[in-house]
Amino acid sequence: MDEMHKNKREYVLGVDVGGTKILLLLADKDGQTYFKKKVESSGNLNEVCNIIDDFIEESKIDVSRIEALCMGVPGEINGDGIVRLSIQLDWKDVNVTEYVQSRYRFPVYVKNDVNLSALGERWLGNGENTDHMIYISIGTGIGGAVIANGHLVEGYNHSAGEIGYMLDKSDLSKGLHNEETDFGSLERKISGKSLTDKAKELGLTSEMLFQLYGKHNEDVNKTIDNFILELSVVIANMISILNPEYVIIGGGVSVSMDKIIPIIRDKVSQISIFDTQIKRSKLGGETGAFGCVYYAFYEA
Amino acid sequence: MDEMHKNKREYVLGVDVGGTKILLLLADKDGQTYFKKKVESSGNLNEVCNIIDDFIEESKIDVSRIEALCMGVPGEINGDGIVRLSIQLDWKDVNVTEYVQSRYRFPVYVKNDVNLSALGERWLGNGENTDHMIYISIGTGIGGAVIANGHLVEGYNHSAGEIGYMLDKSDLSKGLHNEETDFGSLERKISGKSLTDKAKELGLTSEMLFQLYGKHNEDVNKTIDNFILELSVVIANMISILNPEYVIIGGGVSVSMDKIIPIIRDKVSQISIFDTQIKRSKLGGETGAFGCVYYAFYEA
Numbered sequence: 012m013d014e015m016h017k018n019k020r021e022y023v024l025g026v027d028v029g030g031t032k033i034l035l036l037l038a039d040k041d042g043q044t045y046f047k048k049k050v051e052s053s054g055n056l057n058e059v060c061n062i063i064d065d066f067i068e069e070s071k072i073d074v075s076r077i078e079a080l081c082m083g084v085p086g087e088i089n090g091d092g093i094v095r096l097s098i099q100l101d102w103k104d105v106n107v108t109e110y111v112q113s114r115y116r117f118p119v120y121v122k123n124d125v126n127l128s129a130l131g132e133r134w135l136g137n138g139e140n141t142d143h144m145i146y147i148s149i150g151t152g153i154g155g156a157v158i159a160n161g162h163l164v165e166g167y168n169h170s171a172g173e174i175g176y177m178l179d180k181s182d183l184s185k186g187l188h189n190e191e192t193d194f195g196s197l198e199r200k201i202s203g204k205s206l207t208d209k210a211k212e213l214g215l216t217s218e219m220l221f222q223l224y225g226k227h228n229e230d231v232n233k234t235i236d237n238f239i240l241e242l243s244v245v246i247a248n249m250i251s252i253l254n255p256e257y258v259i260i261g262g263g264v265s266v267s268m269d270k271i272i273p274i275i276r277d278k279v280s281q282i283s284i285f286d287t288q289i290k291r292s293k294l295g296g297e298t299g300a301f302g303c304v305y306y307a308f309y310e311a
Numbered sequence: 312m313d314e315m316h317k318n319k320r321e322y323v324l325g326v327d328v329g330g331t332k333i334l335l336l337l338a339d340k341d342g343q344t345y346f347k348k349k350v351e352s353s354g355n356l357n358e359v360c361n362i363i364d365d366f367i368e369e370s371k372i373d374v375s376r377i378e379a380l381c382m383g384v385p386g387e388i389n390g391d392g393i394v395r396l397s398i399q400l401d402w403k404d405v406n407v408t409e410y411v412q413s414r415y416r417f418p419v420y421v422k423n424d425v426n427l428s429a430l431g432e433r434w435l436g437n438g439e440n441t442d443h444m445i446y447i448s449i450g451t452g453i454g455g456a457v458i459a460n461g462h463l464v465e466g467y468n469h470s471a472g473e474i475g476y477m478l479d480k481s482d483l484s485k486g487l488h489n490e491e492t493d494f495g496s497l498e499r500k501i502s503g504k505s506l507t508d509k510a511k512e513l514g515l516t517s518e519m520l521f522q523l524y525g526k527h528n529e530d531v532n533k534t535i536d537n538f539i540l541e542l543s544v545v546i547a548n549m550i551s552i553l554n555p556e557y558v559i560i561g562g563g564v565s566v567s568m569d570k571i572i573p574i575i576r577d578k579v580s581q582i583s584i585f586d587t588q589i590k591r592s593k594l595g596g597e598t599g600a601f602g603c604v605y606y607a608f609y610e611a
Contacts, residue, residue: 167443171552254469
């Protein structure tokens with residue numbers, strides 16, 4: 012009986028849509044992967060749907076075994092799954108949920124990718140199923156997500172976690188105000204894009220900034236010291252507000268941060284009175300897709 | 312039948328314990344007050360219990376109609392209702408719940424007073440039963456509370472909302488580090504105590520700082536401008552993280568803030584991209600006691 016039940020597993024299709032690539036993943040309630048694939052994409056919505064169709068066909072799954080589809084999208088998504096603004100995908104006020112839903116019989120959810128990543132990391136990564144967690148994604152831009160009392164905090168307008176707009180008094184005197192269509196104050200200081208810009212000035216890449224840190228290049232040391240300081244202050248402030256068990260740092264830039272995570276840990280414990288475990292993401296590039304699967308099974 | 316049921320109302324005893332005064336309140340599920348009283352208190356725990364006994368007797372309520380007692384305490388209280396540290400009451404590692412519970416047959420809850428105030432303000436004050444709210448209490452010190460997804464966020468160690476420890480990069484260069492037994496960085500800049508200290512230097516009271524603001528005293532204007540700036544940055548950052556519907560400002564200092572609330576609103580809307588309603592507390596000194604009643608009826 013139990014064996015039979017096991018064989019009747021149902022799956023969720025997680026689709027993590029990035030600016031240039033899509034990760035598709037079929038997985039079950041336990042996070043066991045049935046099939047996955049990474050595909051180049053222009054971000055055209057019709058093309059994205061064709062990629063999903065091809066993936067389902069290629070996976071050879073009986074479509075009736077797909078319980079739901081959940082899509083992670085970078086940007087601002089409202090409670091009805093309408094994408095208000097995705098700069099990376101060049102989508103503005105697009106009802107992605109309706110568009111995708113019209114093609115499938117199973118339910119479709121469209122959510123912010125960083126929020127989904129937090130759920131994925133908590134489920135199968137370094138979040139250890141905690142009820143209280145902060146996830147910080149440092150990629151081209153900076154996004155955050157809050158899990159409190161065991162649930163995602165999406166906020167009143169589904170805009171919680173937009174920590175790229177966090178600022179410091181000194182940003183104001185420097186004129187680093189926030190504007191909706193632009194990078195936020197924090198993003199202008201420590202995002203992947205700002206690191207890449209700084210690295211270019213020095214004839215380097217952003218990865219090289221982290222590799223060369225602590226050696227004899229003063230400009231590099233100053234840049235990374237500042238990155239550490241800004242990020243540590245943001246983390247300490249979020250800890251004071253939310254008292255999480257874990258702070259998990261993910262996103263493309265986090266891959267280069269191995270050497271500085273312990274330094275951030277020390278800095279935060281110097282300036283915050285609360286004990287919090289600060290870790291790098293464990294699932295890396297698959298965090299968002301697994302978050303899709305978790306969301307559809309457990310949070311929706 | 313309905314009438315009978317109405318007459319069989321049950322009550323919760325809310326006890327808001329401050330440094331010098333206790334507010335006691337018997338109210339029902341709808342927030343209707345049966346009896347209330349404000350009493351001077353030294354903060355001695357046995358004395359507090361005697362005050363509760365006297366209050367119950369004086370109220371002439373049939374004790375069997377008291378459903379629970381909830382006590383609000385300023386300080387750090389763990390999940391078992393043990394007061395880890397209350398500087399105002401000089402309690403350290405005191406199992407207040409056990410002590411009070413031993414005297415009564417109804418359940419006893421002991422919680423942080425600012426968290427309870429947030430619940431009270433949401434229930435019967437300016438929070439309008441929102442699911443997403445931030446409460447900021449500016450009294451001698453500064454405390455905060457977060458309501459997300461309709462529930463209080465207490466955090467992993469019940470320390471969420473300790474925004475008195477929020478800091479700015481420039482605080483670090485000035486050596487304003489956080490230490491557990493001391494006022495936090497933000498408290499050292501804009502708490503009631505810091506305002507009173509500043510006012511004394513000018514031969515004024517903290518209330519007078521707000522009254523004289525915008526007139527011709529440069530020191531006063533500078534002090535309040537700085538108060539507005541620091542508070543606005545903290546509010547903007549909390550909004551970016553949590554996207555609340557309301558930010559409610561309470562506590563003793565808030566009583567003097569009528570004139571500057573619109574200025575804070577303008578400042579926050581300049582530096583934040585999110586729409587949020589910023590209001591002063593409606594219930595004032597009774598917020599905490601009503602929060603006790605709400606907690607015992609609905610949140611416990």
